[in-house]
Amino acid sequence: MPDVLRVHEDDNVIIAVKALEKGSTIKDGSQEITLLSDIPMGHKIAIRDIKSGDNVIRYGNPIGHAIQNITQGEYVHNHNVKTNLSDVVEYVYQPNLKPVEVQGDMPTFEGYRRPDGKVGIRNEIWVIPTVFCANGPVQKMVELANQKYSRTENFDGFYALTHPNGCSQMGEDNLNTQKILANLAKHPNAGGVLLVSLGCEVNNFDSFLPILGDFDPQRIKTMISQEVEDEIAVGMDLLDQLYEYTVSFHRETRPLSDLILAVNCGGSDGFSGITANAVLGKVTDIITGFGGTVIMTEVPEMFGAEHILMNRAANKEVFDKIVSLINDYKEYYKKYGQVIYDNPTQGNMAGGISTLEEKSLGCTQKGGQAIVTDVLKYGETIKTKGFNLISGPGNDLVGITNQEAAGAVVTVFTTGRGTPAGFAVPLIRMGSNSTMSNRKTNWIDYNAAVVLEGKNFDQAAREMLELILEVASGHKQSLAEAKGYRQIGMLRDGVTN
Missing domain, CATH: 3.40.50.2300 (Response regulator)
Structure with missing residues (x-):
């Protein structure tokens, strides 16, 4: 396993795969870099000098700007990086549609077909x-x-x-x-x-x-x-x-095109966007490529990455819906006098995430390269197959309940910090790093950090899809389901009398 990882060729920071000590030398390609401070696991290191005011680049996109000069080998975090994000923004549709091509026969699962035509995975x-x-x-x-x-x-x-x-x-x-x-x-x-x-x-x-x-x-x-x-x-x-x-x-044999999957994340860390969310994104591509449905929410954690989703809108109508989704949620913050970009959380920062852009660029990896086919308001149900977005918060309880009420029959939840929570339908939990995943084997169904240890992303995605289909078919329960962990929660927005 390497000491560090670069996500994109245009990045000016790399990620420490393990805790690294001040004075040690690491390699980024052919370049040797001496560390100027201790670097916690999952946190960022400057691979070249970054001037004050210049953008810090990760995932090939700005995650904020330097608020002081940053020297090669220096620790990069919220003490020297600040968000670039601001208020409501005007957007232009610049479609970048790359339909995912899938190969092989249609995968199947054993499900329950209801009289209204819907297909469930539990009875x-x-x-x-x-x-x-x-x-x-x-x-x-x-x-x-x-x-x-x-x-x-x-x-x-x-x-x-x-x-x-x-x-x-x-x-x-x-x-x-x-x-x-x-x-x-x-x-x-x-x-x-x-x-x-x-x-x-x-x-x-x-x-x-x-x-x-x-x-x-x-x-x-x-x-x-x-x-x-x-x-x-x-x-x-x-x-x-x-x-x-x-x-x-x-139960009867049903095609993968009948499956509706919710994807969500919580307690994210610096690895979430490059392991668990990236692997899950490939699963999203496979499911939607075969005509199935995936639904994603956490609108505040799209801020800073929304342009990527907008440019994957199936058409101008869907693009306009995504614009409304984003700007309406910003207005929701403003209505209550809250700072729109007051994110990430303390746990996210401890895990290596410095700004909301960085969190969002990692969060939206769960959508893979799938074309956005529809956008739903809070409390609506799925009408269109493919990759759907639905309005909802980053709060796990409210967001996941909304996704499942919209029609998702199974949820995959990624985490770097760990959480045992379960919701209304079977929930499969992916860990983003081996330290937490190996410690919490009673919480984590799949450790996606295997992609840092030699397994390629396509193989990990196939394993994850097989696990989803096993759970969907009733051949096994997820850990949260087996423990009987269930809860639901609804968005509160108004006067309590």
Whole structure:
């Protein structure tokens, strides 16, 4: 494994693959560089002198500018680099479309085809409260139902999708909650759904069911807790009915073009963009190349790399949607008096990321070279196959819940710092560095740092796709899924009364 890594030939910084000591000599190509300070793993080193005011280049793009003269061999981080980013920007469409060519036969997985044509990868029963007041009874029903009915070849258990929302919300804030819950109620990983209302909440059925729209009463049951004597007993009777319906479904062979994958990242480090996200980007290219769908969010972590996504828009209409996606999110920051580019986080900086541009250029690697086929607003569902963007925050809980509610049946999450979190659908976690991945083997499903240790990117991407298809087919569970880690969260944007 090399001591350092250069990402792009135009870069004026390189990345320390391991911790390096002051005074040691490293090689960048034929050039020898003496280090002027200790360099932590994943952090940047100047490969030539950079004058104050000149751009610092990584991924072949500026990640900020030097705020003082930087000497060859010097440690480059937020003490001597500052972002170039500013306010709302006007953009010009300069299409750079390079359709990905895939070879071989269409890969397949074993999934559940629902009557509405959607294809899921699990056959579960979800119990969803319309309000936090019903969380306790919902959890108790799920506990009792899982004791009564065992998991089988074609039944994957009962799950409570509890949350803190549903009352004391107004206007758009309440609507955000309703859209996400309605989309989850129609998710193909759920063979059956029980919706549990308290009765007097803001998001009661009079308010919520019009958002849900038409539904199959065999698949979705409803209960108002305040209107029954024993909500647990009534709920269990309804779950009995849903169980009989749900177990009528069986897996069948489906093409990769039926798969919808969410890609997301959190706790990123200096390696994320060159290992885990880069490998996942190649997976995105394969899936979309075969006609499947990948959905990406984390809009604030597109700032500084948005021009790359805009120039991969399928047409001017999609380009305009990406422009609105970016600038609308900036206006969201301004509405609350927040600094648009107040990012990365403390953990990101500890991992070697200095500016938001650097974080974004690494984050967007998850999209590979795929053409952007559509852009969705928060709470919308996927309508177009291919590579989709959806409005949402960098916050893992809110962003991933939104992606999964939009239709993703499996999520791949990359991390450099590590996190055990799980969400509504199976989540596969990729590590960006071996130090963390080897320490947290109970969290990390795939260590993408193998590409620094001799494995080529194409081979790693094939292994990752095989893992996704194994999980999708029910042949194995991801680590988070096996531990039963599940949670959902919705965007809050308004007055709490």
